[in-house]
Amino acid sequence: MSQQYRSSLILNTDSYKLSHFLQYPPGTQYVSSYIEPRGGELESVVFFGLQAFIKDVLRTPVTQDQIDEAETIAQAHVGVFNRAGWQRLIEKHGGHLPVEIEAVAEGTVLGTRIPLVQIRNTDAEFHWLGGYLETALLRAVWYPTTVASLSFACKRILLRYLVDTAESPDAVLPFQLHDFGARGATSEESAGLGGAGHLLNFLGTDTLSALLVARRHYHEPMAGFSIPASEHSTMTSWGREHEVDAYRNMIERFAGPKKILAFVVDSYDLWHAVDQLVGMELKTLVENTGGRVVIRPDSGDPIAVLPRLIEHLMTRFGHRVNAKGYRVLPDFIRVIQGDGVNLDSLPRILESLKMRGLSTENAVFGMGGGLLQKLDRDTMKWAMKASQVVVDGELRDVFKDPATDPGKRSKPGRLAVVREADGSHRGLRVEELGGQQNLLRPVFRDGQLLIDEDFATIRARAAEGLRV
Structure with a gap:
């Protein structure tokens, strides 16, 4: 395995993602998705790890060599590759990712079933990009947070x-x-x-x-x-x-x-x-x-x-x-x-x-x-799901609600997180904020890290959440 392959964001995904750019409805402009732990073995969640991933991976622009290599592998592997989309990413954005990521502050202690991360493309040409990043982004936060x-x-x-x-x-x-x-x-x-x-x-x-x-x-x-x-x-x-x-x-x-x-x-x-x-x-x-x-x-x-x-x-x-x-x-x-x-x-x-x-x-x-080591993504039932799309200027709620497993029901709409008077947290739609502070704050936009916190601050935040 070459160093080039290991560091390729384009190939840091699941194989089926390679064909997803062709699967959205015609006229799709924006897709908003979120990450949450849906339950599992632990009652409290201590959010951690996103800043390291942004610095290590997301700030690095996609290169022409990565596109060329990915196309060779993808065409041989599944027979489809979004060459035009990735090429446009370099031409229009210099390889930087036109997405915005919001997240609760690292070290925050919350309950389960609360959105911790939300991602949406900032350029309508790249509606497919947020979902494409799911594999890398979800993995980057579920493990250190767990x-x-x-x-x-x-x-x-x-x-x-x-x-x-x-x-x-x-x-x-x-x-x-x-x-x-x-x-x-x-x-x-x-x-x-x-x-x-x-x-x-x-x-x-x-x-x-x-x-x-x-x-x-x-x-x-x-x-x-x-x-x-x-x-x-x-x-x-x-x-x-x-x-x-x-x-x-x-x-x-x-x-x-x-x-x-x-x-x-x-x-x-x-x-x-x-x-x-x-x-x-x-x-x-x-x-x-x-x-x-x-x-x-x-x-x-x-x-x-x-x-x-x-x-x-x-x-x-x-x-x-x-x-x-x-x-x-x-x-x-x-x-x-x-x-x-x-x-x-x-x-x-x-x-x-x-x-x-x-x-x-x-x-x-x-x-x-x-x-x-004795943990996995199911320890806290982590998932990333789309919750809203914009198609030809029209907002559409997106969610799943499987009759065979109600626990996998996902949240619709553009989401926010608030802290309640008793210190607990709650996820809700942004339209329901009503002047409350949204704890999902922008941390990354268009290739740039927006918040760079030190470990002492994050550690202190986790200590605040400790209850006997």
């Missing part, structure tokens, strides 16, 4: 348990869910976009690509943080007989005042490692780092293993009872659970800690595939 929304749902769960069991929830929450998903994502681009979506809600990540997305597209010098940490190969390379030396090396290399390090302890016998090696042989070293040592189990059922592990550490290092009546490890030691964590297991793990009288601040969590 990850951001999933991460947000986890944040809400974590906060609820911290409020119940910890004295200072706000001090713990920002780092309580760490992104371990880079290696499980289908591409570096996916890892970066999804990882950046997670960083709207938390500050911990091991996905370096996410830092680049936030840096290059959202003006954020450093969006997330990590610590020195081990993997099994760096531990087991010492040999079983020198397991304690592997742990000692980690502490000697990376520990210090206000420093944090983590090492995995289940390479052989987790309980021997915790009770004998960390809890006895290295006890004084752990207690006197001036920072924090984080212990990571990586096998077994976390609902059973995690509370037992924390209690073993309390036996060796002691604990205090906080103002909420829950036991807490000393500040110099904590636990991170990075295996088997997902939206379904997380509340059950937290409940297991709470039921044992253990504050959930004792543990932080890592999510890999459960955060960046």
Whole structure:
């Protein structure tokens, strides 16, 4: 696959789109379409990712080479290609896209079934263009928004348990869910976009690509943080007989005042490692780092293993009872659970800690595939649908209403989004605004990015939407 092909907007679509320019009614001038999540597994939506796509893709003009290549492929593939339309795009607009995109502000937290993006052509000659962009545009927003929304749902769960069991929830929450998903994502681009979506809600990540997305597209010098940490190969390379030396090396290399390090302890016998090696042989070293040592189990059922592990550490290092009546490890030691964590297991793990009288601040969590990969377009039932056309100057509502699936009914008309007095949001027709502020604001028009927000602003907006 050539670099030219990968970067071709004309070929960044579904095959059937190649023939759609011939399928609209004669005299069609404008087509307006919108994107929304129609429901699914998550109640709250954290919108994210459109600005990165506009900067990466939509601002780049279509070229003659791309037209020539696309024609060769399209004619051989489906036997039809809109050569005249794409050629006219270069002649009339220099290859820039004559469309306007409106969207809610990134980081906004809304419910489902609310339009997040709306697109319409600005030149009547290119009524076919908005629909042609559906594949690329929908994909550009459904994935990072779904990850951001999933991460947000986890944040809400974590906060609820911290409020119940910890004295200072706000001090713990920002780092309580760490992104371990880079290696499980289908591409570096996916890892970066999804990882950046997670960083709207938390500050911990091991996905370096996410830092680049936030840096290059959202003006954020450093969006997330990590610590020195081990993997099994760096531990087991010492040999079983020198397991304690592997742990000692980690502490000697990376520990210090206000420093944090983590090492995995289940390479052989987790309980021997915790009770004998960390809890006895290295006890004084752990207690006197001036920072924090984080212990990571990586096998077994976390609902059973995690509370037992924390209690073993309390036996060796002691604990205090906080103002909420829950036991807490000393500040110099904590636990991170990075295996088997997902939206379904997380509340059950937290409940297991709470039921044992253990504050959930004792543990932080890592999510890999459960955060960046175990989701798809149907997780939130994403769709882009046409809602209005103009044919020979006449406005026509456009919608679908399948008798076999009422959940797929789409919205008619040119749309707007408003914020209600109770903080919720509602989609409606622009004619029904009645002076209310339309939260669908223009972000792109005729090749130009109109709003360029920084990551801190978007992150703050997502934080405003958090409810316990």
